[in-house]
Every structure is written in structure tokens, then in C-alpha cells.
């Protein structure tokens with residue numbers, strides 16, 4: 551899971567990523583054998599290169615990002631870099647921007663899946679389908 555931050559972002563560094571943590575907590579209960587981790591760009595003062603470095607170290611199979619519209623640009627930048635270096639990682643987007651403008655979001659994106667609305671059960675379904683090589 552990645553909580554985003556764009557360069558010059560003045561919002562508080564300690565935003566608590568409630569939506570992402572909800573999803574991780576729900577998924578962890580469903581799949582206790584899997585590891586879930588949070589890359590928290592604001593509180594760890596990370597830029598996109600630092601995120602890439604963390605991904606190189608952790609080698610996740612699935613990455614979820616939460617987007618408000620203000621974070622669309624940085625999400626696109628980071629997702630593009632991830633896909634270029636790790637084309638097999640499944641990229642899942644959710645949050646208010648994706649829920650408000652799903653068709654627009656999907657028109658020009660490297661994300662594999664966009665989840666509209668509440669993400670807890672949906673994200674688990676995605677992980678389940680991905681783990682069993684089922685289409686979603």
C-alpha cells in the first residue's frame with residue numbers, strides 16, 4: 551500500500567491513512583499468510599525514487615494506492631515508473647478520485663484495476679483472484 555505525497559505538498563506529514571489501513575487490516579484477516587506493508591510517503595518524507603527503492607527491496611506482488619484528485623499526477627508518475635521496472639506487479643487504485651471519475655481514470659492509465667467505492671472486500675477479492683490466477 552502506498553500513501554502518496556507530491557513534491558511541494560504542504561499537507562500535514564502525519565496524515566493517518568485510514569482507508570488504506572482499513573483495507574490492509576481486512577485483507578490481513580482474510581489472508582494471514584500474506585505480508586502487508588505501508589509505504590507512507592508523507593511521514594517518511596519520501597520522493598518517487600525512494601518509493602522505487604523500497605519496492606526493489608520488498609518486491610511486492612500487488613500494490614494499492616489511494617487517490618484524491620490532487621494526487622492523480624504523482625500517482626500516475628509513480629505507477630508508470632513501477633510498471634516500467636516491474637511489469638508483473640499488479641497495480642490497484644482506489645479512493646475518492648477513482649470513485650468519482652472511474653471512466654476518466656481508466657482511459658489513460660497503467661493501473662491494472664480501479665476499485666470504485668469501499669475497498670475492503672474488493673481488494674481481498676482482487677488478491678484472491680490474482681493468487682489463483684483467475685481473471686477479475
Ligand code: B12
Pocket residue numbers: 561565566567568569570572573613614615616617618619620642643644645646647649650665667668669670672673
Ligand atoms: C477526513 C478527510 C480529510 C482529512 C484526512 C485525514 C486522514 N486521516 O487522512 C484531511 C483534513 C487531512 C483531509 C485533507 C484533504 N482532503 Co479530505 N476528506 C476527508 C473526508 C471527510 C473523510 C476521508 C476518510 O477518512 N474516509 C474514511 C476512509 C475509510 O475512507 P476512504 O479514505 O475513502 O477509503 C475507502 C475507499 O475510498 C476505498 N479506497 C481508498 N483508497 C483505496 C485504495 C485501494 C487500492 C482500494 C482498492 C480502495 C481504496 O476503500 C476505503 C475503505 O472502504 C473525505 C470526505 C468523505 N466523506 O469521504 C474528504 C475528501 C477525501 N477530501 C478531499 C480533499 C479535496 C482533500 C484535500 C486535497 C484538501 C486540500 N485542498 O488540501 C486534502 C488532501 C489530503 C491528502 N493528502 O489526501 C475530497 C477529495 C475529492 C477528490 N476529488 O478526490 C473529499 C472526498 C471531500 C470532498 N467531497 O471534496 N481530508
